[in-house]
Amino acid sequence: MTLNKKNIKVAIVMGSNSDYSVMRECEIALKKLSIKYDTQIISAHRTPSRMFEFGNNAAKKYSVIIAGAGGSAHLPGMIASLTIVPVIGVPIETKKLKGLDSLLSINQMPKGIPVATVAINGATNAALLAASIISNLDKKAKVNLERFRRSQTKSIKKRPKQK
């Protein structure tokens, strides 16, 4: 994986359009940090050829991949099997099992193929983790992430207030 300006970009992928209300948080967070991204729907089960095409070519275009999926959530792990670009999995909350199914499907990877997994619906943290990885490659991203952390710390009041 050779890094250049072109692949200092995050891929945001998700198994279905129904995941977008959660995965949009990735776009919002990355936009705030001025990190480029590209968003696509790729289903491991319903569009397997799209997934293989994406995974096999990911290193040419992206330095981090965020993959959101729900239920029998094979997308992050399968993409990770096709590329050495780091993959962050976002387990999407489901109606029947509240996302525990998604969490375990993404998190319990076999030795040799890692996926960094965030909390159920933890799309913002996925973007912040992607930003941390990008910060090693891009000075502007590093400065923006450090600024975000400082302002987050400042926003936390010392004393609680009754609402």
Ligand code: RP5
């Ligand atoms: C998964 O199945 C998707 O990631 C989504 O979370 C879930 C349900 O998909 P839809 O039936 O809403 O398309 O593949």
